Amino acid sequence: MKPLLKIENISKSFTLHNINRYIKACNEVSLVLNKGEFVGITGKSGSGKSTILKSIYRSYLPEKGDIYYDSEKFGYINLYKATERQIIYLRKYEIGYVSQFLKIMPRTTAREVVENAVLEMGYDEIYAKVEAEAILAHFQLDKELWDSYPIIFSGGEKLRLNVAAAMIKKPRLLLLDEPTASLDIASKEKVRSLIEKLKRDGTTMLGIFHDIEFMHGLCDKQYNMEERRLREKKLVPTEMKEASQLSDLRKTI
Amino acid sequence: MQDFEKKVLSVKNITRQFGEGCEYCNEDKSNLNRNYCSHCYTIYACRDVSFDLYEGEILGIVGESGSGKSTLVRSLYFEQEVAKGEVYLFSHKEGKENIFNTTSQQKRYLRDYSLGMVYQNPYLGLQMKFSAISNIAQKLIAAGSRNVGQISSCANELLDVVKIEEFRRKDAPSTFSGGMQQRVQIAKALSNNPPVLFLDEVTTGLDLSVQANVLDLIRKIQRDLNISMIIVSHDLGVIKMLANRTLVMLEGCVIESGLTDQILEDPQQPYTQQLVHSLL
Ligand SMILES: Nc1ncnc2c1ncn2[C@@H]1O[C@H](COP(=O)(O)OP(=O)(O)OP(=O)(O)O)[C@@H](O)[C@H]1O
Numbered sequence: 001m002k003p004l005l006k007i008e009n010i011s012k013s014f015t016l017h018n019i020n021r022y023i024k025a026c027n028e029v030s031l032v033l034n035k036g037e038f039v040g041i042t043g044k045s046g047s048g049k050s051t052i053l054k055s056i057y058r059s060y061l062p063e064k065g066d067i068y069y070d071s072e073k074f075g076y077i078n079l080y081k082a083t084e085r086q087i088i089y090l091r092k093y094e095i096g097y098v099s100q101f102l103k104i105m106p107r108t109t110a111r112e113v114v115e116n117a118v119l120e121m122g123y124d125e126i127y128a129k130v131e132a133e134a135i136l137a138h139f140q141l142d143k144e145l146w147d148s149y150p151i152i153f154s155g156g157e158k159l160r161l162n163v164a165a166a167m168i169k170k171p172r173l174l175l176l177d178e179p180t181a182s183l184d185i186a187s188k189e190k191v192r193s194l195i196e197k198l199k200r201d202g203t204t205m206l207g208i209f210h211d212i213e214f215m216h217g218l219c220d221k222q223y224n225m226e227e228r229r230l231r232e233k234k235l236v237p238t239e240m241k242e243a244s245q246l247s248d249l250r251k252t253i
Numbered sequence: 254m255q256d257f258e259k260k261v262l263s264v265k266n267i268t269r270q271f272g273e274g275c276e277y278c279n280e281d282k283s284n285l286n287r288n289y290c291s292h293c294y295t296i297y298a299c300r301d302v303s304f305d306l307y308e309g310e311i312l313g314i315v316g317e318s319g320s321g322k323s324t325l326v327r328s329l330y331f332e333q334e335v336a337k338g339e340v341y342l343f344s345h346k347e348g349k350e351n352i353f354n355t356t357s358q359q360k361r362y363l364r365d366y367s368l369g370m371v372y373q374n375p376y377l378g379l380q381m382k383f384s385a386i387s388n389i390a391q392k393l394i395a396a397g398s399r400n401v402g403q404i405s406s407c408a409n410e411l412l413d414v415v416k417i418e419e420f421r422r423k424d425a426p427s428t429f430s431g432g433m434q435q436r437v438q439i440a441k442a443l444s445n446n447p448p449v450l451f452l453d454e455v456t457t458g459l460d461l462s463v464q465a466n467v468l469d470l471i472r473k474i475q476r477d478l479n480i481s482m483i484i485v486s487h488d489l490g491v492i493k494m495l496a497n498r499t500l501v502m503l504e505g506c507v508i509e510s511g512l513t514d515q516i517l518e519d520p521q522q523p524y525t526q527q528l529v530h531s532l533l
């Protein structure tokens with residue numbers, strides 16, 4: 001089976017003309033993401049993690065390398081060579097992205113945010129309304145908040161709304177940039193159970209996590225950003241970890 | 254489901270010059286420091302501008318004052334004497350005829366039936382002495398409507414869309430606020446159901462809450478009617494909110510184009526970087 005996403009040796013740098021700076025954000029990064037997998041990326045702040053996700057989503061202009069994606073509409077396509085119109089299509093129907101910095105549309109209620117995501121896919125208003133209510137409930141956003149503006153939401157609420165707006169489209173690929181950063185434990189738990197559910201539903205996900213331990217047992221693969229490259233980290237299989245915890249427990253008894 | 258690659262307008266190498274030109278003009282052609290020839294002082298308000306507009310898309314054009322944005326859209330609306338270049342409107346002869354080469358009668362027809370324009374200055378788009386409703390009626394008549402009852406109900410519907418209260422519709426736009434005037438202009442521009450709508454700095458000069466209101470209206474109309482739009486603004490905030498793709502203009506040239514978030518997050522040209530950084 002072809003992987004859903006295959007990144008081959010992408011490099012990205014920024015030239016800031018006005019302050020005369022050149023920044024290399026990532027260098028020859030490669031990664032494979034199989035269908036239904038949940039892969040986590042870790043790394044220090046500024047190490048180039050977000051750059052990878054933004055390159056996949058094409059918020060950053062391609063520079064070097066290839067990103068192959070197995071699209072429902074276009075077949076096996078190199079995202080680095082796709083046209084802008086193709087990317088717009090894929091963003092609308094296949095690839096979701098939840099950014100590290102929560103974006104909010106001005107003067108748009110939570111309900112409208114999720115409804116618009118469905119409407120832009122071409123569904124009618126009745127379908128959009130039903131789906132929107134279902135997903136807002138699923139993400140446990142207080143009913144009182146549905147018709148208010150997200151500008152007043154807490155970080156966790158904004159995040160859940162952003163994830164909801166990405167998820168309601170049922171994307172084939174979901175990119176998550178630090179969805180647990182700056183959340184309290186309870187909100188983190190909610191995100192985790194959400195990811196668990198998405199995974200059960202078969203969504204393929206690539207996520208950046210500051211505190212990857214939190215995702216333990218969920219990640220199929222884990223990469224760490226070191227010196228502008230990704231290195232795969234060998235995961236300790238869950239059973240082994242549980243066994244060692246068990247023996248620890250026995251010792252304490 | 255709509256086809257993502259369906260073009261509605263294709264623009265190739267539009268150049269608009271003011272002046273005779275001389276043998277040295279070409280040497281200056283790609284000079285981004287000025288838009289005129291240093292020998293003969295011919296102004297090149299647009300230089301070799303090319304782009305495509307797709308169905309249901311909002312294309313943003315951003316650039317500082319004098320960069321050629323208005324010249325470009327007004328040329329496309331046949332406002333100014335025809336510029337050089339090729340323009341294909343796909344609702345006209347399936348895009349096989351350069352509409353710059355049509356007769357002036359055909360151009361008037363295209364304007365009345367297939368294009369819409371909203372100006373920064375409402376005095377250009379509206380007859381200030383006639384009532385709001387008759388401004389719209391005029392455009393409907395120009396676009397071929399003859400049934401009085403139909404014209405009136407259609408005009409009222411459009412004014413509903415842009416939220417002009419019923420009791421103000423018989424008043425002249427000169428008695429309206431700036432935001433209301435823009436809304437009437439939008440209603441008028443929409444009245445012939447154009448496949449392409451041009452909006453030139455439509456919120457410039459309005460105060461912020463009114464600006465927000467007009468921008469929301471544009472976004473809603475675009476979503477509900479799926480009209481393709483070209484929206485010109487020197488304000489990146491407006492572009493960020495509305496445009497799917499963006500062209501950046503400087504001294505008459507398109508110096509950079511791309512997905513709007515890419516232009517904002519990874520601008521390539523020094524000018525664009527400066528523009529984006531001043532937004533943050
Ligand atoms: N759009 C940009 N323009 C200029 N430099 C950039 C841009 N995006 C990233 N960089 C630079 O590239 C490097 C990698 O940044 P990136 O955002 O990918 O880091 P990160 O690993 O996601 O960090 P964090 O954990 O803080 O989010 C940094 O030096 C950053 O300053």
Ligand SMILES: Nc1ncnc2c1ncn2[C@@H]1O[C@H](COP(=O)(O)OP(=O)(O)O)[C@@H](O)[C@H]1O
Pocket residue numbers: 271288296297298316317318319320321322323324325
């Ligand atoms: N009728 C004209 N005669 C001479 N120069 C003009 C004319 N119209 C526009 N220009 C020049 O063309 C350039 C672009 O102007 P314009 O399209 O109005 O810019 P923008 O809309 O981007 O502010 C400017 O240098 C302007 O002075």
Ligand SMILES: [Mg+2]
Pocket residue numbers: 049050051100177
């Ligand atoms: Mg980051």
Ligand SMILES: [Mg+2]
Pocket residue numbers: 322323324454
């Ligand atoms: Mg102008």
Ligand SMILES: [Zn+2]
Pocket residue numbers: 274275276277278279290291292293294295
């Ligand atoms: Zn000259």
